[in-house]
Amino acid sequence: MSKDIYTSVHLTLFKHSSESFLAALDEAKIPHEPIRMFSTTPQGSGLVESIIALSEAMPWNAIAKVVIAWIDARKSREVIIHTEAGDSIQAKGYSASEIQKLLQISTNVIVIDTKPVNES
Template identity: 80%
Template sequence: MSTEIYSSVRLTLFRHSANSFLAALDEAQISHGPIHMFSSNPQGSGVVEAITALSDAMPWNAIAKVVVAWIEARKSREILIHTESGDSIHAKGYSASEIQKLLQKSTNVIVIDTKPVDEP
């Protein structure tokens, strides 16, 4: 039995954000995978992905840099970080080091782009 501790970042990506944000993670070589959710009740239309690694190997800094670059690439983009304490923080305007600290306390990260990629 392993005593290693795992860390995970849960990402909920909506409509226009999924392809571009996941491509940014791929470009940064950050491994991620889908979380399949089953429910008898109607659910939102978001895609849920997770980044999971041994705690010591979690690429917190790289994920934070992807978040900052992705937000800054278009005005229509926003990322909300929900923390263990129940806070909801808009990541726009935060530095990569600040976002890194928030991600380590996150329970869910919501990734939103209100416009399709082909719209400016």
């Protein structure tokens, strides 16, 4: 039995965020996988992705930098980090080191862009 400890970041991408945010992760060479959700009841519409790695190999700093750069690129973008304590924190205005710490205690990260990529 392996004693390796895995950790993950769950991303829920809404509106027009999926294409641009996933491209930013790809550009930063951060591997991610879709999570297929099945339910017999209606669910919120959003694409769910997961970043999974061995705890010591999780690229926390790289993910934090992607979050900040992605938000700063357009005013229509927002990232909300939900923590284990039940807090919801809007990532706009936080530093990379602060985002990195929040990601480590996150239960879900909501990624939203309210405008299509081709609209300014």
